[in-house]
Amino acid sequence: MTETLPMAGAAASVNLAGLSKNDYRGAPTTLCQGCGHNSISNQIVGALYEMNIVPETVVKFSGIGCSSKSPTYFLNRSFGFNSLHGRMPAIATGALFGDHRLKGIGVSGDGDSASIGMGQFKHVMRRNVNMLYIVENNGVYGLTKGQFSATAEKGLQLKKQGRNLYMPVDICMEAFVSNATFIARSFAGNAKQVKELLKAALSHKGIAVLDIISPCVTFNNQENAFHSYSWGKDHEEPLHEISYIAPRNEIILEREMEEGEIREVAMHDGSVVILKNIEKNYDPTNRFEALRVMEEAQQNGWLITGLLYVDTQKPTLTEMHNLVDTPLNRLTEADLRPDRSMIDKVNALMF
Amino acid sequence: MNKVVNDFSITVGTVNGSGSSTANNTILRTIFKMGVPVSGKNLFPSNIQGLPTWYTIRVNKDGFTAHHERRDIVVAMNPASFSRDLESVAPGGAFYYADDIKLPLNRDDITAYPMPIKSIIRADANIPANFRDLVGNMVYVGVLAQMLSLDMEIIHSALQFHFKGKQKPIDMNFNAVKAGAEWAKNNLEKKDPFYVERMSKTQGLIMADGNTAAALGSIFGGVQFAAWYPITPATSLAEALNEYLPQLRKREDGKNTYAVVQTEDELAALGMAVGAGWAGLRSMTSTSGPGLSLMTEFAGLAYYAETPVVIWDIQRIGPSTGLPTRTSQGDLTFTYFIGHGDSQSIILLPGDVYECFEFGWKSFDIAERIQTPVFVLSDLDIGMNQWMSAPFQYPDTPMDRGKVLFEKDLEDLKGNWGRYLDKDGDGIAYRTLPGNRHPLSAYLTRGTGHDQYAKYSEEPKMYAENMNRLKKKQETAKRYVPAPILHKRKGAAAGIISYGSTEAAVFEAQHLLEKQRGVKTDFLRIRALPFTQEVETFLKSYDQIFVVEMNRDGQMDQILKIEYPQYATKLKSVAFVDGLPASAKWILEGILDKYEDGGKKAAIHKRKPTDGKKSAPAKKKAPAKKAVKSKTPAKTKK
Numbered sequence A: 001m002t003e004t005l006p007m008a009g010a011a012a013s014v015n016l017a018g019l020s021k022n023d024y025r026g027a028p029t030t031l032c033q034g035c036g037h038n039s040i041s042n043q044i045v046g047a048l049y050e051m052n053i054v055p056e057t058v059v060k061f062s063g064i065g066c067s068s069k070s071p072t073y074f075l076n077r078s079f080g081f082n083s084l085h086g087r088m089p090a091i092a093t094g095a096l097f098g099d100h101r102l103k104g105i106g107v108s109g110d111g112d113s114a115s116i117g118m119g120q121f122k123h124v125m126r127r128n129v130n131m132l133y134i135v136e137n138n139g140v141y142g143l144t145k146g147q148f149s150a151t152a153e154k155g156l157q158l159k160k161q162g163r164n165l166y167m168p169v170d171i172c173m174e175a176f177v178s179n180a181t182f183i184a185r186s187f188a189g190n191a192k193q194v195k196e197l198l199k200a201a202l203s204h205k206g207i208a209v210l211d212i213i214s215p216c217v218t219f220n221n222q223e224n225a226f227h228s229y230s231w232g233k234d235h236e237e238p239l240h241e242i243s244y245i246a247p248r249n250e251i252i253l254e255r256e257m258e259e260g261e262i263r264e265v266a267m268h269d270g271s272v273v274i275l276k277n278i279e280k281n282y283d284p285t286n287r288f289e290a291l292r293v294m295e296e297a298q299q300n301g302w303l304i305t306g307l308l309y310v311d312t313q314k315p316t317l318t319e320m321h322n323l324v325d326t327p328l329n330r331l332t333e334a335d336l337r338p339d340r341s342m343i344d345k346v347n348a349l350m351f
Numbered sequence B: 001m002n003k004v005v006n007d008f009s010i011t012v013g014t015v016n017g018s019g020s021s022t023a024n025n026t027i028l029r030t031i032f033k034m035g036v037p038v039s040g041k042n043l044f045p046s047n048i049q050g051l052p053t054w055y056t057i058r059v060n061k062d063g064f065t066a067h068h069e070r071r072d073i074v075v076a077m078n079p080a081s082f083s084r085d086l087e088s089v090a091p092g093g094a095f096y097y098a099d100d101i102k103l104p105l106n107r108d109d110i111t112a113y114p115m116p117i118k119s120i121i122r123a124d125a126n127i128p129a130n131f132r133d134l135v136g137n138m139v140y141v142g143v144l145a146q147m148l149s150l151d152m153e154i155i156h157s158a159l160q161f162h163f164k165g166k167q168k169p170i171d172m173n174f175n176a177v178k179a180g181a182e183w184a185k186n187n188l189e190k191k192d193p194f195y196v197e198r199m200s201k202t203q204g205l206i207m208a209d210g211n212t213a214a215a216l217g218s219i220f221g222g223v224q225f226a227a228w229y230p231i232t233p234a235t236s237l238a239e240a241l242n243e244y245l246p247q248l249r250k251r252e253d254g255k256n257t258y259a260v261v262q263t264e265d266e267l268a269a270l271g272m273a274v275g276a277g278w279a280g281l282r283s284m285t286s287t288s289g290p291g292l293s294l295m296t297e298f299a300g301l302a303y304y305a306e307t308p309v310v311i312w313d314i315q316r317i318g319p320s321t322g323l324p325t326r327t328s329q330g331d332l333t334f335t336y337f338i339g340h341g342d343s344q345s346i347i348l349l350p351g352d353v354y355e356c357f358e359f360g361w362k363s364f365d366i367a368e369r370i371q372t373p374v375f376v377l378s379d380l381d382i383g384m385n386q387w388m389s390a391p392f393q394y395p396d397t398p399m400d401r402g403k404v405l406f407e408k409d410l411e412d413l414k415g416n417w418g419r420y421l422d423k424d425g426d427g428i429a430y431r432t433l434p435g436n437r438h439p440l441s442a443y444l445t446r447g448t449g450h451d452q453y454a455k456y457s458e459e460p461k462m463y464a465e466n467m468n469r470l471k472k473k474q475e476t477a478k479r480y481v482p483a484p485i486l487h488k489r490k491g492a493a494a495g496i497i498s499y500g501s502t503e504a505a506v507f508e509a510q511h512l513l514e515k516q517r518g519v520k521t522d523f524l525r526i527r528a529l530p531f532t533q534e535v536e537t538f539l540k541s542y543d544q545i546f547v548v549e550m551n552r553d554g555q556m557d558q559i560l561k562i563e564y565p566q567y568a569t570k571l572k573s574v575a576f577v578d579g580l581p582a583s584a585k586w587i588l589e590g591i592l593d594k595y596e597d598g599g600k601k602a603a604i605h606k607r608k609p610t611d612g613k614k615s616a617p618a619k620k621k622a623p624a625k626k627a628v629k630s631k632t633p634a635k636t637k638k
Helices: A036-050 A066-073 A088-095 A110-114 A118-126 A171-177 A191-203 A229-235 A250-257 A287-300 A342-349 B020-033 B079-088 B117-122 B129-148 B152-162 B167-187 B210-220 B235-248 B266-278 B289-305 B332-336 B353-370 B380-384 B407-412 B460-477 B500-517 B533-540 B555-563 B565-570 B584-594
Strands: A058-062 A079-082 A103-109 A131-137 A182-187 A208-213 A236-238 A240-245 A262-266 A272-277 A303-310 B007-015 B038-043 B052-060 B071-076 B089-098 B111-115 B206-209 B225-228 B259-262 B283-287 B309-315 B346-348 B373-379 B386-389 B485-487 B494-499 B521-526 B545-549 B571-575
Touching: A036 A066, A036 A131, A036 A191, A036 A208, A058 A066, A058 A088, A066 A079, A066 A103, A066 A131, A079 A088, A088 A103, A088 A118, A088 B266, A103 A110, A110 A118, A110 A131, A110 A171, A118 A131, A118 A171, A118 B266, A131 A191, A171 A182, A171 A208, A171 A287, A171 A303, A182 A191, A191 A208, A191 A240, A191 A303, A229 A236, A229 A303, A240 A303, A287 A303, A342 B210, A342 B235, B007 B020, B007 B079, B007 B129, B020 B038, B020 B052, B020 B129, B020 B152, B020 B206, B020 B386, B038 B386, B052 B079, B071 B079, B071 B129, B079 B089, B089 B129, B111 B129, B111 B167, B117 B129, B117 B167, B129 B152, B129 B167, B152 B167, B206 B210, B206 B380, B210 B235, B210 B283, B210 B309, B210 B353, B210 B373, B210 B380, B225 B235, B225 B266, B235 B259, B235 B380, B266 B283, B266 B289, B266 B309, B283 B289, B289 B309, B289 B332, B289 B373, B309 B353, B309 B380, B332 B346, B332 B373, B332 B555, B346 B353, B353 B373, B353 B380, B353 B386, B353 B460, B373 B380, B373 B500, B380 B500, B494 B500, B494 B533, B494 B555, B500 B521, B500 B545, B500 B584, B521 B533, B533 B565, B545 B555, B545 B584, B555 B565, B555 B571, B565 B571, B571 B584
Parallel strands: A058 A079, A058 A103, A103 A131, A131 A208, A182 A208, A236 A303, B007 B071, B071 B089, B089 B111, B225 B259, B225 B283, B283 B309, B309 B373, B346 B373, B494 B521, B494 B545, B545 B571
Antiparallel strands: A182 A303, A240 A272, A262 A272, B007 B052, B038 B052, B206 B386, B485 B521
16 A cells, blocks of 8 residues: 555645546537536546546447537547447447457437437346446437427426427336346436446446436426426435445545445445435345335435445356457457368368 | 259248258258259248248259259148149159148149158157157158169268257158158159269369358458347358357357347447447448348448448348348348448448358458448348358458557557548558557547547538548458459350359350350359449440349449449340349340340340240149059059
8 A cells, every 4th residue: 555645635636547637538518508418527527537547448438419429528538439329338339349348438318318229228238238328317309409308207398399298218217127237316416426426337347327317408497397407406315425435445444434324335346335324224235125216206206316226246248258358359360260270170060 | 754864953842840941951962962063942931830831952964053943843742832833843844742632633744753751750650749740851852862863871961960960860860761762662653754863063062051151251250249130031140150159269268259249129230340340349240131221320320430340131022021031132222322421332242152251251351451331242042042162261361450550559650640541542541449558549439520630520621521531442442342253255245244142043044045046145243342443344345234133123233334324325234033043044034135136136035045934834634643653552542
C-alpha cells in the first residue's frame, strides 16, 4: 500500500491512473441546455476518473436518439460505436468478443431500448454481456420532436400528440424478467446517487442496467409528468442511500463509518457497494424482494431508486464461450488457420 | 434391348420426413465410388413430415451432372404421389413401387417392378417396429442394387460413412439392403435397359455439400466470430461451423479462439457480426433472402462505417411463404445495391462446392483488405445438395488482415493518423481496434457524418469527398476479387455468361448447341462483383452474349447493362426460375429462342431440341406388365 494518494483537500490534478479529469471528457455537448443526459455524462466522467479506469479499457456504444448522441460527450479516449436505432446491444455483443478484457458502456434511451430495440434489450440481458447499459429515460422522443415513447405513462398529454392511451413499459422490470444480473434505477437530478450507482455498475461483472429518469426539458417536463424534474424530485423513493467503495484498503475505513444500518454487496473485483437502508431491510440479492418493491412502486406511483437487484455469481458471455486469454483481436494466422496437414484430414472426412 | 450404361436418372418419390435421405445418399455415394459421374438433388417441400418429396440422381458417363427433366427410373414409395410418379416415367423407363400401394398401373410403355417392402422388413426380427419405415427405404436400395448392378461392398462402406462407423445401424440397414437385393434377384426379371458399370472418372474426387464446404473454408480462413439465425437453406452452414470448429481449432488448453452465437433474429446476427468485425475479428453470418432483407440496415451501416464482415446468402425463393426449400438466384440485384443511398456491394459467386471452400477463406481477406461487407451468394442447390468436387485445397496465400494499426505503429506515426484519411490513394484508410492502449488510437464510429479524423461533421464538402473515397474502394476491390473463368472453344460465334450453380447445366447446353445445331459458344462464368477487366473483354468479343441465370428478371443481365451500357444491345437475357435446379433444357431453349444467325433470327430456333425435351408420357390405360418372374407370382394384384 505504498501508492501515493492525492492529498486531502487539495485539488487533485491526476488520479491513480495518472490521468486528469480532462482525459475523461468528450466533445462539447450538442444536447439542449439543462438536459438530464448532460448531467449523466458528467457523472460518467466523474465515476471513471474516481475509479481510476483507463479510458482505453472501455468501449462506448449507443443506438440512435438524443441519449445515443451522448457518448460523443464523454471519454474521448475510448473507442465508440454510434450504431443503429435499437441495435446497440447487437453491436456491443459482437464487439466485446474482440477483446474480452474491455468493459462496455452503452447509452440508450427509452425509444431506443423499450420500443424499436426491445428484443435486443432483452437478449443482451440473458446473454449477460459484460457492459453497463444506461437507459436515459425521458418518456419521449426528442430528436423527432416530441412523440410518446413506450415508457410514457398512460394519460400523459403532449402538445402535438394528445393523450397517451397505453400502459408504460418498466425498464427495470423488463431487465429483471430477462435475467439481468444488475438492475438499478436513479434520477438524473440526484447526481450523487447516479455516480455511486455508475461506480457499482462498472464494478459489476456482466450486464448492469441503469435506468435513469432523465427529464426532457424541451418536450416532456410538465409539472405532473412522470419523467419531469419536479415530479421526480417529489416522488423519488430511494431504497437506500448508496455508497460505492473501491477495492483495497479504503473498505475498512468506510465500514467503521457506516456501522449499524448498512448492507454490503461485494462486487467481483473486491469492491463493495454499501446500501444504507431508508425504510426497510432491503436485500437486493433476493429476487422476490426485487419484484415486490418494483410492483409496489408501480402501484403507488413511486419512483423507486437504488440498486434493485444484483447477482454477482453469473458468468459473462465471453466467459461462457471459454475464450483464450489473449484477446481474440490479437490472434494471428498461426493461431487461427489450421495447420496444412489438416486439409487432408478434412478431405478424408468428406465421402 | 440395347443396354443403357451410366446414362440415366433415378427419381425417388417418398413422404417427407420418412428418412429416405440415408437411402438416397447411399445410392448416390455408391455410384460415385464406382467411378461414375453422378449428382443428387433433393427436391423437397417446406414441411417437416407428410408432404411428397423427391430425390433425383443423375448418372452420366460424360460428366453432365446438371439437373435433368427426363425421368428414366422412378421409385414410388408414396401413395400420395404414386400416380404423378407413374406418369412421369419416360417411355422405356422403369418404375419401382412399394407393393402396398394399391393404385392402378396404367402404363404399358414402361417396366414396372413391385417391391414388397413391408413384408421384407417384417421378416427381419432384428428391426424394431418403430424403425421399420426408416429401414424400409433401404429395401429399394437393395432392389436397385440388384437391378442396376451396384456394388454391395461400396454400399456397405457408404453406410459406414453415413453412420460414422456405428455398427448397429450399419448392420440393420445393410441387412435390409441385402434382403431387398436377394428378393429382387429371386423374383424380378430385368426388362429395362439401365445399368451402372464401373468407370474411373471420379477417382481423387470428394463428395460434399456447399454449406459444409463454406464452413470449412471459413475455418481455414480463421473465422473468429459467427452469428446466425436459423433459416433454410443456410442453417446447415452454421451447424457445420459448430461441428468442425472444435475439431479443427482444438487447442491444448481447451480454450476457444472463436465464438459462434445463435441470435434472436437476423438483425442481431448481422449486428453482432458487424460489431465483431469492427473490433478486428474475422466475422461472418449466414442467411438466405428473407434474412438478408432484415439485415439490410446493418449492411448499409457496415458499408458506410467501413467494417469488414462476410455475409453468406444461400439463396432460395422468397419470401417466408415463397418456396423456401427451392433454389434460386434471386438476390443478386438486391445484394448489389443493398443499403441506403449510394452503396455498391462486393459479391462473390461460388459456382460449386470447391469454390464454397475457397471463397470461405478468401472472403475474409477481401473484407479486411477493403474494410467492407463481402457477400457470398451461394444457393440451395450448391448449399444443400451433395456435389462431386476436387478435394479442398489449403489456402495458397497467407491471411491478408488489411490496414490495421497497433500500438507500435501509432508510436512510429507519433499518433498522426486519421481513421478516414486516404493515405495510400486506394480509398482504404487505416483503422485501429478496440483494446489498443495507445492514447491516440480511439475514435468514434458512425455512418457517414464524419471528417477524415472521425470527428462529427455535416460539412457538404466533407461528405462528398468521403463518398468519392468509398467509390474508389470499389475500384480497388477489382484487384482483389476472383476473376471470372473463361471456357473458350475454337470458332465460337457467341458468348454465354452465367454464374453460380448454373455452370454444369451451361456446359451441357453448350455441348447440345454444338452437337445439335453446330453452334459453338464461349462461356464466361462470373465469380465476383464488381466486374473485373475480363468481363468487358468478353463483352467486346461477341455480337451476341446470352446471360444465363435462375431468376425471372435477368438480374445479372440488368447489372451488366448498367455497368456496360455500350454493350447493352448485345446482351440477351436467358433467365428462368421455377424452383428446380438449372437444367440444360431451359438454357438451350432460352438461347435458341434468342439466337440470331448472321444478323437475323436463326431458322433453327423453330425446331425444338429433342434431347432434354420433356417426354410426354403415354396416356394408355392398359395395365402395365409387371416384370416379375413367373415362378413367383407378384404378391399384389392391381
